[in-house]
Amino acid sequence: MTLSLDGTLAAFPAIWLRDNCPCESCRDSASDQKFFQPAEIPHEIAVVEVQAASDEIVVTFTPDGHRSTFSQKWLEAQRSAATMTPRELWRGVDLDETAGRAEWSRYLSDDAERLRVLRGVQRLGFAVLKGTPTTERTVLGIARTFGYVRETNYGELFDVRVEAEPTNLAFSALAISPHTDNPYRDPAPTMQLLHCLVNSVSGGESGLVDGILAANILRDEHPEHFIVLSHTPVTFAWSDPNNVLRATRPVLELDERGHLRSIRLNSRSMQPLRLDYDDIVAYYDAYRAFFGIVTDPSLARTFRLDPGDCLIFDNTRLLHSRTAFEVSGGGHRHLQGCYADLDGLASTVEVLARREQNPLL
Ligand code: FE2
Secondary structure, three states: OOOOOOHHHHHOOHHHHHHOOOOOOOEOOOOOOEOOOHHHOOOOOEEEEEEEEOOEEEEEEEOOOOEEEEEHHHHHHOOOOOOOOOOOOOOHHHOOOOOOEEEHHHHHHOHHHHHHHHHHHHHHOEEEEEOOOOOOOHHHHHHOOOOOOEOEOOEOOEEEOOOOOOOOHHHOOOOEEEEOOOOOOOOOOOEEEEEEEEEOOEEOOEEEEEHHHHHHHHHHHOHHHHHHHHHOOEEEEEEEOOEEEEEEEOOEEEOOOOOEEEEOOOHHHEOOOOOOHHHHHHHHHHHHHHHHHHOOHHHOEEEOOOOOOEEEEEOOOEEEEEOOEEOOOOOOEEEEEEEEOHHHHHHHHHHHHHHHHOOOO
16 A cells, blocks of 8 residues: 655655664664664565654554654654765965864863864864873873774874884984875774974974865866876885785775765885886876875965974875974974874764753753
8 A cells, every 4th residue: 555645754765764663662772773674674564654743753554563653853854964064175375374273271171162173173174282281192182082092003102203213204304295194004094193292393394285175176187197096006005023014995085976085195105006007107197196286385284383282183184294304403303193083083073062952961
């Protein structure tokens, strides 16, 4: 039997309604998790009766006679896309001097400020907390204000300072071009924190570039290069005597809708391409074009990290860099960094937003 459904209900097939029944025999009231598999719903499921009363709609199904009660408001909310903080793509030259900046003491003591800063990370891809304690391991505490530290073979945290025999060029005084970290991991860490403890060197300026904007420019100006970088898997690797890390992914990874999911750009760990002759030549052309865009000075947001500054950024979207610095004059530069993940930050944003709407929670 078919039934014509009017209004809100008409947007939902019977199987969707049956799958999302909120009743106690279908869901655990404590966890809100489903007891059954969608595949267990009979193929011939259909709605046989609808009763509407104020804000509620009661639906009866055939063949099992199950009744589900939905709130009209809830059904309407399901018709719009999930709300996420929209990304705002930027060029460094267009960013306000104070963009992403926040004071640590206020961030810690005021939930509304913490929500604003974390939404800023979702929107712009970064934030700089000023005035954090300049003690070692503070970076871990900062990460734990919004998520979880992602431990790696480098440990819970890593020190960025000049080393006599660096295992990574990051631990030298050399300039580092725009890159993402750890492309040789699968999954790569989605967030990075860099906390400045000491900076008395000249040079060593930090830079950030919006990789999504850069990829959009490449797609607009050189669609053929964009196709190469988004469709050619590249192997990234890093090893030392105790670790062999390797991941094979395109530099520009797209989602199922063709939007950029993440960027892996790091020439230091890129392995030899194993492609046909012509494809190798095409790849280098594409890479050169993209690198030209990400190193365009107008795209970069540059700043000096002072002691007590903590830079937090999205490692799937932003590229980071630093200029060379001089240590021969007796200056020192010491940063501590750690990795975290975007899902922890998104969860904290949701919880803080809920509490802001309903302070009793
Ligand atoms: Fe890095």
